[in-house]
Amino acid sequence: MKKFDVVIVGGGTAGMLLARELGKLKHNVLLLDRKKNLLEFSFNTLGSFMNVDDFGFTQNVIAQNINTVSLVSKRVKRNIKSNLYILDKKQIHVELLNAIDGNYVTIKTGVHIKNIETDNHGNFTAVLDQNKEKYIAKLFVDASGTTGVLSKKVGLIAKKTQLATGVEYNVKYLGKATEMHLLIGKVFQGGYGWIFPLKNQRAIIGFGTFDDKIVKDLKNRLHKILELLAIKKLVIKDNVKVEGGSIPITPVLDKFIVNNLVCVGDAVSQVNPIVGEGYKFIFEAAIMASKAIHTSLENNDLSLLKNYETDWKNRFLANYQRSKRAQERFFKYSQNSLLMDYVLLISKLYPDARAIRSLSGEYGLENS
Incomplete structure (x- = not known):
């Protein structure tokens, strides 16, 4: 069974941009999505x-x-x-797909991730799909949107949001x-x-x-x-x-990492609260996450994943808190x-x- 550097759950905005960036950095990535067609959307x-x-x-x-x-x-x-x-x-996602390096990134669709396994130290070792097939990696990413397949399991976001x-x-x-x-x-x-x-x-x-x-x-x-x-x-x-x-629509979150699991996008409510502007902020977050993942893998040091949270807080936290108050008004x-x-x-x-x-x-x- 092949072991990847990173398994990304979710082939939407955050997942594809992250896959693109990690492919550029020559990491072996598996991108999984429950849809069979990554170019189908509810909003266009x-x-x-x-x-x-x-x-x-x-x-x-x-x-x-x-x-x-x-x-x-x-x-x-x-x-x-x-x-x-x-x-x-659609055109954004077409360009993302075309820019993903197939030499380093494998895309598999029609996969419903149901569970995640851990070792004795609490680190995650594999995700399992609807057929109980395992996908093994050093690091995992939840980019599954509002479904929050993994972020909800580990308590980063409420099960009902x-x-x-x-x-x-x-x-x-x-x-x-x-x-x-x-x-x-x-x-x-x-x-x-x-x-x-x-x-x-x-x-x-x-x-x-x-x-x-x-x-x-x-x-x-x-x-x-x-x-x-x-x-x-x-x-x-x-x-x-x-x-x-x-x-x-959740309280402003600023924790996106549990051990070797990284969460990006709507899986941790990274849409800006004031007008629902998502792509700009999620793209920036995904790029921050890609840099932290790259540094962590290069140095074999999970603690370096925290750079993602630190960068995000420095860039966005005060703005999001202010936007949240404006949203409530x-x-x-x-x-x-x-x-x-x-x-x-x-x-x-x-x-x-x-x-x-x-x-x-x-x-x-x-x-x-």
Whole structure:
């Protein structure tokens, strides 16, 4: 039975980027995923402030350039000048797959990891799939997303986590191609909505919530939003294909390692809390993890894995804690249209640069 340097459980955003980085460093990696097709998604687009060049992607991953973010409540609209993108998830994952070095990284799909074995010292020795086949490695990575296949087993994240869940349609778009809309307040069904412009006069319109009580009513609530006059001026629903997905909403975590198990991405809730921006922050975390894993393997020293946690805390912890407080306020405000109108009105007193720092979760840039 072949023993790998690293077994990664999860072939999504975090897992594939980590596999790409470790392959570059010439480590023998096994990437496992329960899906048979790594290019199937529940959501196909996302808004992001990241610079795609920083993470080795081409401009092909950009579905649309955005220069204006429009925050919309019942009676108030604030336009914020910005520089962000609507990203094509499929193209990102295509480029990740193409960049993974097959000489060092083996990908196996249709694998459901069910358990993990330990030795007498508490270190992990193998993961087992649905057929009880073992996959042996020096180090293991949980990048299994909200499923948290391993992170939940070892207690890094609660077995039942609160999720922000959303649904969306691809629709005909009548608005400005470079203007993204964020819909907030009780008039938008007590959750939050978004309109992400695409090319060719198309857009994604979606509705999401933090509230478990209305998750089952998401599609119906999105339909009600589509009936609002202001929304009818922007989009026309011309198909019935609905998509959806979830991200974890948990307390801010800062522990991602147990012995020789490393966790990355949604498996340890690394989406930034303020606007659910995931890829930029998860990519950075995966690169930090790859460096710590490389150093640990090169020196045969598990303690060096802690560099990942240290780097992450230095880069993100204060911002995430601040974003979490903002998220909790936003949830409260979104239940009251008058209050949300007031918040947006007051926000007009602050410059666009400050608003963008808040939206992007990059508060640390304020004094740079």
